[in-house]
Amino acid sequence: MQRLYLQFYVTILVVLAVFVGAAVLLWRVADDDNRTPQYLDVAAELTGALLPEINAPRPDQQRAIEALQRKLRFDIALYESDGDLIAMAGKVPPRFNVERARVGWRRGPGGPNFTLQLPDGRWLVARQVRERPNPIFWIAAALGMVAIAVAIAAFPVVRGLGRRLERLRAGVDRLGGGDLAARVKVEGRDEVAALAESFNRSAQRIEELVTAHRMLLANASHELRTPLARIAVAAALLGQNADPKTRDSLKQDVAELDQLIEQILLASRLEAVPTLEHREPVDLLALAAEEASHYDLEATGQPVTVSGDRTLLRRLVRNLVENARRYGGEGPITVSVTDEGGRAVLNVSDHGPGVPEAERQRIFEPFYRLAGGAETGRGSGLGLALVLDIARRHGGDAVCLAAAGGGSRFRVDLPVV
Amino acid sequence: MAERILMIDDDNRLAGMVQDYLGGAGFRVTVAGTGRDGEALLKRETFDAVILDLMLPDADGLDLCRKLRATSDVPILMLTARGEPMDKVVGLEIGADDYLAKPFEPRELQARLRAILRRKGGSGTAPSEILRFGRLEIDKGARVVRVDGEERTITSYQFAILLALAERAGRVLSRDALMDVLKGEKLEAFDRSVDVHISRIRAAIEDDPKKPRRILTLRGTGYVFARDQDR
Numbered sequence: 001m002q003r004l005y006l007q008f009y010v011t012i013l014v015v016l017a018v019f020v021g022a023a024v025l026l027w028r029v030a031d032d033d034n035r036t037p038q039y040l041d042v043a044a045e046l047t048g049a050l051l052p053e054i055n056a057p058r059p060d061q062q063r064a065i066e067a068l069q070r071k072l073r074f075d076i077a078l079y080e081s082d083g084d085l086i087a088m089a090g091k092v093p094p095r096f097n098v099e100r101a102r103v104g105w106r107r108g109p110g111g112p113n114f115t116l117q118l119p120d121g122r123w124l125v126a127r128q129v130r131e132r133p134n135p136i137f138w139i140a141a142a143l144g145m146v147a148i149a150v151a152i153a154a155f156p157v158v159r160g161l162g163r164r165l166e167r168l169r170a171g172v173d174r175l176g177g178g179d180l181a182a183r184v185k186v187e188g189r190d191e192v193a194a195l196a197e198s199f200n201r202s203a204q205r206i207e208e209l210v211t212a213h214r215m216l217l218a219n220a221s222h223e224l225r226t227p228l229a230r231i232a233v234a235a236a237l238l239g240q241n242a243d244p245k246t247r248d249s250l251k252q253d254v255a256e257l258d259q260l261i262e263q264i265l266l267a268s269r270l271e272a273v274p275t276l277e278h279r280e281p282v283d284l285l286a287l288a289a290e291e292a293s294h295y296d297l298e299a300t301g302q303p304v305t306v307s308g309d310r311t312l313l314r315r316l317v318r319n320l321v322e323n324a325r326r327y328g329g330e331g332p333i334t335v336s337v338t339d340e341g342g343r344a345v346l347n348v349s350d351h352g353p354g355v356p357e358a359e360r361q362r363i364f365e366p367f368y369r370l371a372g373g374a375e376t377g378r379g380s381g382l383g384l385a386l387v388l389d390i391a392r393r394h395g396g397d398a399v400c401l402a403a404a405g406g407g408s409r410f411r412v413d414l415p416v417v
Numbered sequence: 418m419a420e421r422i423l424m425i426d427d428d429n430r431l432a433g434m435v436q437d438y439l440g441g442a443g444f445r446v447t448v449a450g451t452g453r454d455g456e457a458l459l460k461r462e463t464f465d466a467v468i469l470d471l472m473l474p475d476a477d478g479l480d481l482c483r484k485l486r487a488t489s490d491v492p493i494l495m496l497t498a499r500g501e502p503m504d505k506v507v508g509l510e511i512g513a514d515d516y517l518a519k520p521f522e523p524r525e526l527q528a529r530l531r532a533i534l535r536r537k538g539g540s541g542t543a544p545s546e547i548l549r550f551g552r553l554e555i556d557k558g559a560r561v562v563r564v565d566g567e568e569r570t571i572t573s574y575q576f577a578i579l580l581a582l583a584e585r586a587g588r589v590l591s592r593d594a595l596m597d598v599l600k601g602e603k604l605e606a607f608d609r610s611v612d613v614h615i616s617r618i619r620a621a622i623e624d625d626p627k628k629p630r631r632i633l634t635l636r637g638t639g640y641v642f643a644r645d646q647d648r
Contacts (some may be wrong), residue, residue, distance in 0.1 A: 130615070202458075208518055225519045225520060229428070232522060233435060236523040249473060289589075289633045289641045290644065298634070298636065
């Protein structure tokens, strides 16, 4: 991922670099601009007046140059118009090339040179003795320092902005992850702070809504179970007078309604939390055997330990066995657990009419009913949806297959610890 | 003498029916419709046990339970219609002795009441370590096993087998592993295989030994002691 603060920062650095580069370039261009202002002509006239005639003897010329050098403290060299050295004072002058000579200030390796052409055609080259480094270097260095200072000062600002955005993102992720109490710190008074504030407000609202929804479900469950409890007690009070078949079917209905309420509650609770709340090692075969025993069935297979939520896994097995008992016809139901190369595999097979291939995925949808089948029986319609949800939550999957010899086989595989 | 039970529940019709049912079983049930009435009754009279609903119009059952627990050690059985797993844990943590979710079988309510009454009755002796699995209690100290508070007779070797299984509830235990655990136990009948002992234990503790719910056989693998036996 491209970090935002890095993007900002790199942009600032690039801008600074461009600025420094452009400044240096401008300086060069301005400097190279070859102007010959009038003062050069004046200087040439004056210097020409100070120096001996062009055909004066060399020693005179030499003396005059030395006198000039003492006064001006410049290294000075005097050349013929064709470039031959006439006289010099101070350090050895740079190589002089008439072809390329131009009047005015010029940067040179030993410092800035001042070149003049006297009215009589002689050339005078003066070099500042105080060796001042190249001004371009100084300006570039100063600009560079400013750039570095700006870069250093900008970093914490940009990093701080990035950090705040990252913290905001972490808050949004936590809320999305189901932690409804997630809030972020509001820092500063800018747009990011405003965003953080709106996030907090939205999170608050979401939390209120979800809590209200959960409370509604819990209360509805309470309201539904209260009359159910009365029916259950009343059924028991009917005692021996009642027809045992009626009493048993009444008990069955109470148990079914109770299961339906529980499944709806569980489904809504699972919706709110995308991950597992508890994890412990669970012996899947032992769990399957326990659940199967409630339907007078025996589980077979190998002991396999998976890591998961025992209550949820129990619900998964129970729903599969319950489903097989309801829709699995009269034939025997088999429950087996095996270890297939690192996956714990639970199979629940029945000998019912089976599920048409086209619908084998859809039956895991909540409240889905097989098409075409007449009244296939009662059912919460949430059972298989919960099976799939619980399996996926544990890093596994649930599928419906055709059982050998007719009927369906539900296969759940879960990762082994 | 009939045991006196206080039922604090705002569902008058349910309370009336429970009153009838438990009355027929030899309990004397008094009903309080609100938490305040219940508290007042508990101050005035003595009860052998309290049946407390978690949702009352004037009070939170959990708070009431905590309050009762602070002043008395009367056995408390919690009833709840919410049935969230959290409720159960919290209820038992703050001092309820047992917990039953609505809707319940009156027979089970009666059995659990008897069990908590018996537990409290025997509280004169030091509390020994007891494993509880719904209606089944395995008293490690006294080396006895009870169902609904009623003692069931098994031999000491059978008790050792039962304990070995119960301490590993929810896990498959192979015959070999079981034999390993029992190595230190004195064998009283060498000719009998573990399976025979298991069927004796089943006869003692299962409601229907042919349809075991507590000790399950896994053919070719071993045994499992069920963790969740009553539902």
